[in-house]
Amino acid sequence: MDQKPAIIFAQRQFPGFFLKGASQQNRYDAKVDWHGSPGQLVFRINGGSPSYARGNGTGATFTLTMSDFPAGLTPSTVTVTPVSASGLEGDPWIDKVFVFPFPDWLERSLGPDGAKVSFENGEIVTTLGFDFPTPHLAAEGPIDIPSFIPLLGGKFGLTETYASLEGRIHSTGLGEISISGATGFAALGQGMSGKIEGTGSFRLGPPGGLVFAGGSASLTLEGTLLQADRTSRCNRHGDRVQLAMPFDL
Numbered sequence: 001m002d003q004k005p006a007i008i009f010a011q012r013q014f015p016g017f018f019l020k021g022a023s024q025q026n027r028y029d030a031k032v033d034w035h036g037s038p039g040q041l042v043f044r045i046n047g048g049s050p051s052y053a054r055g056n057g058t059g060a061t062f063t064l065t066m067s068d069f070p071a072g073l074t075p076s077t078v079t080v081t082p083v084s085a086s087g088l089e090g091d092p093w094i095d096k097v098f099v100f101p102f103p104d105w106l107e108r109s110l111g112p113d114g115a116k117v118s119f120e121n122g123e124i125v126t127t128l129g130f131d132f133p134t135p136h137l138a139a140e141g142p143i144d145i146p147s148f149i150p151l152l153g154g155k156f157g158l159t160e161t162y163a164s165l166e167g168r169i170h171s172t173g174l175g176e177i178s179i180s181g182a183t184g185f186a187a188l189g190q191g192m193s194g195k196i197e198g199t200g201s202f203r204l205g206p207p208g209g210l211v212f213a214g215g216s217a218s219l220t221l222e223g224t225l226l227q228a229d230r231t232s233r234c235n236r237h238g239d240r241v242q243l244a245m246p247f248d249l
Helices: 104-109
Strands: 006-012 025-033 040-045 051-054 059-065 076-083 093-097 115-120 123-137 143-145 154-158 161-170 174-187 190-205 209-227 230-234 241-247
Touching (some): 006 076
Antiparallel strands (some): 040 076, 209 230
16 A cells, blocks of 8 residues: 655745745745655645645755735745655645735835845845935925024024934844934024934734834934024033933834
């Protein structure tokens, strides 16, 4: 009596977790005991149409494209069934593949080119980059008040104000983020300028998908503003006013 073929083990080229937008091919290498002449592997994603991989003396290799997996907080199921040369089916081997959507705040912030996916050092990396808001606040700078208006004549209002976010999320489940930005205010012939800097980290994995794990940011202000016969100074003696804060989402 013929024995059923058995998958001894199978492994992906890229283990871990993924974000939507990945289109790389992920190779599976399976070691199979055919109990006779090599047959084939039949594999399906979420019970869909079957695909086939011809067996060899030690097993079989097949490739799945990451864009074939729907994004969601629950995993897709890859079912692989060995079939012997005589047509006898073995027990299926099952793999769970997580392809997570972007969280809502990130989905709304990313532009058409805000996320790029690449292969680096044996893992899949999603690189993020965008400015907020778009367009920048006061992109044209402060308004000009006519010089004949007492006290207020000259530049008045916000200078260009924005924050830039850059991040990298790895299929290993780890990620990092950095924030930089600028702001300022001009009035009364003087002005203040500010910059924001920050770093943080992501986690990628079940059950929540892409989660911001926390970080810290600092806002530095420099400048001088005059009002009538009073002086309100920031950086009066060359010092900086710096506000540091933790942040979380």
